[in-house]
Amino acid sequence: GNSVTQMEGPVTLSEEAFLTINCTYTATGYPSLFWYVQYPGEGLQLLLKATKADDKGSNKGFEATYRKETTSFHLEKGSVQVSDSAVYFCALYFQGGSEKLVFGKGTKLTVNP
Amino acid sequence: DAEITQSPRHKITETGRQVTLACHQTWNHNNMFWYRQDLGHGLRLIHYSYGVQDTNKGEVSDGYSVSRSNTEDLPLTLESAASSQTSVYFCASSGWQGATYNEQFFGPGTRLTVL
Numbered sequence: 001g002n003s004v005t006q007m008e009g010p011v012t013l014s015e016e017a018f019l020t021i022n023c024t025y026t027a028t029g030y031p032s033l034f035w036y037v038q039y040p041g042e043g044l045q046l047l048l049k050a051t052k053a054d055d056k057g058s059n060k061g062f063e064a065t066y067r068k069e070t071t072s073f074h075l076e077k078g079s080v081q082v083s084d085s086a087v088y089f090c091a092l093y094f095q096g097g098s099e100k101l102v103f104g105k106g107t108k109l110t111v112n113p
Numbered sequence: 114d115a116e117i118t119q120s121p122r123h124k125i126t127e128t129g130r131q132v133t134l135a136c137h138q139t140w141n142h143n144n145m146f147w148y149r150q151d152l153g154h155g156l157r158l159i160h161y162s163y164g165v166q167d168t169n170k171g172e173v174s175d176g177y178s179v180s181r182s183n184t185e186d187l188p189l190t191l192e193s194a195a196s197s198q199t200s201v202y203f204c205a206s207s208g209w210q211g212a213t214y215n216e217q218f219f220g221p222g223t224r225l226t227v228l
Contacts, residue, residue, distance in 0.1 A: 029216030043203055044156075089155065100146070100171075101217055105155035 002027040006090045008018035013080055013111050019076040021107045023064075023090035031092040033057075033066050033073040034101070038087040047075075047088070080111045115140040119204050119220040127228055132191040134223050136204030144207045145187040146217065147171075147179065149200040156203070162187055194227045201225075 007022040025031065032051040036044040048057030053068035062077045073090060090104040117138040126132050138145065147159040158171030160179040170178050176198060178190045191198055204220040 041221075043147075043221050044205075045219065046216045049216075100158060100161065103156045105153065 002031065002094055002102045004090050004092055004102055004104040006088075006107055008105075009087075009107040009109070011107060011109045013109070015082055015111055015113050016079045017111075019075070019077040019109070020086075021088055021090075021109070022077065023073045023104060025071050025073065025090075025092050027092055027094060028058055029069075029094060030068070033064070034091045034093065035062070035073070035075050036077045036089040036091060036103075038089065038106070040086070044089060077101045080109075082111050082113050085109055085111045092093060117201075117204060117206055117218050117220040119223050121124045121223060122192040122221065123224045125226045125228065126194050128194060128196060130194050132194050132225065134189045134191075134202055134204075134225070136187050136220060137185055138204075138206040138218070138220075139185065140206055140218060141184060141206065142206035142218075143184070145215075146183070146207075147177070147187065147189045148203045148205065149173065149198075150155065150203060150222075151200050158188075159189065159202075191225075194225075195228050199225060199227045 003026045005024050034049045035047040035113045037047045038044045048059040050057040050066035053066055056065045064073050064075045087106045089106045091101045093101050115199045143164045146161045148156045150156050152166055158199045159177050162168050162181040202223045205217040207217045
């Protein structure tokens, strides 16, 4: 079945450090891929998405590229801020199937000043 | 502005009691979902609905039920609360526009403690 594996956390970085959170997926066909972010005490919100191979999603300085050959969608940011401290979830959606999202387990990021 | 709300935000109950968590959305979305979030498990789907009178089981549906009598609401009921159901519960909704994915919008969550 469809599944998402993302790197275990927690991840702790200093402000202005480079961030990578790895995400790989298993799916039949060609899913759409997403990163959601959950700030403390809040629900999840969509950070970025990519719907086909080689697409790059970007938002708020974060980027992720849909790599079909490696079945990956790694999240990157060149210079993190304290305000980026949150839990990040990778997810996939398989068009033509149900409307469900399949989530990874989440990676907690803490950015220290 | 359209939104999705959950109530209560916090709930403490006792083992064996029936509990209902409310979810209300004003997006006019057809699809609604209930998830629970636990450390080490991420988000797990409990139940979901594609429209009025439609309900479907997710991966962790035992001990939970939902009903969809209108577009806006999908209440989640714990028939007989158990300590294993202590968790944070999120409701989400999404629309459907032909073959295009529509983003899931999440509520702020309900923290449920079963003593």
